[in-house]
Amino acid sequence: MHDSNLKLSEEKVFKDPVHRYVHVRDKIIWELIGTKEFQRLRRIKQLGTTYLTFHGAEHSRFNHSLGVYEIVRRVVDDVFKGRPEWNEDERLLSLCAALLHDLGHGPFSHSFEKVYHLDHEQFTKRIILGDTEVNKVLKRVSVDFPQKVADVIGKTYHDKLVVSLISSQIDADRMDYLQRDAYFTGVSYGHFDMERILRVMRPREDQVVFKSSGMHAVEDYIMSRYQMYWQVYFHPVTRSAEVILTKILQRAKALYENSYSFKYEPSHFVSLFEEKVTLADYIKLDESVILYYFQMWEEEDDFILRDLCYRFMNRNLFKYVEFDPARQYKLLSRLDELFRQADIDPDYYLAVDSSSDLPYDFYRPGEEEERLPIQLLMPNGDVRELSRESTIVDAISGKRRTDHKLYFPEDLLLDHSKHQKVKQQILSILKKH
Template sequence: MAYKDEQLSEEKVFKDPVHRYVHVRDRVIWDLIATPEFQRLRRIKQLGTTNLTFHGAEHSRFNHSLGVYEIVRRILNNFKGREHWNNEERLLCLSAALLHDLGHGPFSHSFEKVFKLDHEYFTQAIIVGDTKVNEVLQKVGPDFPNRVADVIGKTYEDQLVVSLISSQIDADRMDYLQRDAYYTGVSYGHFDMERILRVMRPIEDQVVIKSTGMHAVEDYIMSRYQMYWQVYFHPVTRSAEVILSKIFGRAKALYQDPDYEFKLEPTHFISFFEENVTLADYVKLDETIVQYYFHLWQEEDDAILSDLCERFMNRRLLKYVEFNPNLQMNDYMELMRLFKQAGIDPEYYLVVDSSSDLPYDFYRPGEEEERLPIHLQMPNGNLKELSRHSDIVESISGKKRTDHKLYFPVDLLKALTDKRVRNAILEILYGQGESSNVD
């Protein structure tokens, strides 16, 4: 029997709090899970710093990746024998679902922003590079690693396969919304996934939804909307991300300063600081290593790096106020001047952070990122774009919401001995000077 068709002697299962069980029968999938690159995902949290806001959010990219695989496995069971579905693509879909987040780094998005990295690039690099994952995929066929990488890069010729993992209603989102809701303890992310899976239909280059399942999809869209604003963009989580980004930025600046010498050589970060990261360097780094450095950097001679690391490790976060950059830029410039006068470096302690989300979009020619809309399959077989049939979805379609916060260390402000400067800062931030409640 060819390796790609080989089945385990008995089905293996992972007990899962979201899907109850994750089922594995294919030898290829079982071998991929056992690779060091996939096991590394146990040491990368799915939600980065969110556990500092919702203490239960300790789940990993490993959990999520298994969940996405399981959802795709169930979808493909429902697709079996249907027109437009080529069952020869089954193993490709399962492999891409399992490996889609393989390239995430520690504290993913903050890490990527500072070091100008792209997790999708590293996901593809791990799949086609000199790795154990590649060894397993090569045993399926010499072109199989590239096919898996193309699915994840959204360039695979069969866009139906791509849409299962990356679209406006895909296995990735369906897993993370439910999983993140479960571990954060909120109710927003729950929707009737089983109903959605039952009404998904393969049609040429995309998955469509039977019109009878429209209300379950509405629930899914609204769950996503609520999760982004109540969990993913929570201002306390964003405060921790601001500190995290500034730690990485400060450590990089100190490394580039010829007059500064670290007490502990930042060995694992050197190629990132020098912007010549190899694949081997990348896969060695996980959150346990990063936090080891943060723990030790609390003792560094540099006061800023030491303070930022202590804040992050002990959850002594920055406070925030609402901020409108279009109307308050003069205030921001004045705050920068006052911070410098007070001896507080605004580069690290006065930070504007912005978040934005588009909960659902319809196709608009000429847009930079083409977002294929969700289509409903009507009883006569015709397709109808979701927002044209659903008043709920239509009300939020194409409406990008953006939120800005200004973050600052209220403890350092309260400790200022120059009352004139302190009051001037508080007046701008709160409008009440020294009498403001800055807790």
């Protein structure tokens, strides 16, 4: 049994560009940071392929995880401390859940999950509960402590206030990544007054609420999030890189399933191809491993795999045009047919990519719990939902914005060494649309 209140002999700090310092006094937190599963997050970028658009976006999930921990530490040690609604016994659990919330992310997370049917949240749970260094550290608090941490991250823990610190429409996770991603991409959109938001946070039985005097800081946060999604996260160039990455993963899997003889055995990928990924296999995956294979595959005999890997590694990305799949589905099938006539496989070289975001939503019964609305604490003690008080937030509440792009390799279409007429036809169709 471990004393959950055990402190380090002196405070450790990490210098941080967003929060200035990340402070660690709890021995458990320090030991968790030192585990191999947590250190692996240094080798996984927070923003996947975004570094190909914004060259500064090289920060890792390790940076972000420390940042989320630091925000929650400030909330529980400064803002909530001594308040009757806050259960001090949940302090260490809140800190551990904040630190470990992204533990199961894989390399280029979302593309991998889509192609190989993985779920980073399930792997977060498996790392916390499995035969891992993280699990051994957590068990020093108590035998059931790893399960409690997994429950908080999985949003099933009985104390909803603890869950809301890292999973709500305004939580430590979002507050860190918006500021951190804005800092490293060099854009101004993601900045908001976090100090003010922390000052007006108050614990309630089932979630964090915000004093109405801080409403403008909360509005600023909502708009920052809205702008970051459309200016950074859904940037069409980043999405082009994501499309190529997805096609590489699909091609490698298809070749394996057709007994293709790789020049270099893709041993790290075999369990992915067969969709039998063990926890040990998963923990070995990081972005340096994946990029090594992509570099090796630039030498493969298969033209599609070779070409796609070359494009990704050397940033020779697909071009794009605006596209409405609901209205232009006939056009897509026509392009598919013309691509085949031009000997360009549309399965790998013609792709519709869609992005969609709901910047803020009010409560809808029966929908996912994360859609709990942001509540304002009024001077008379009443609690009111944000969009009822804020005309700015009301204007975007419940309004989903969706954007579709059609991606294609312009350089292959401009190569007139063969199928010149068909390629010109394709280009004229794309130019028109």
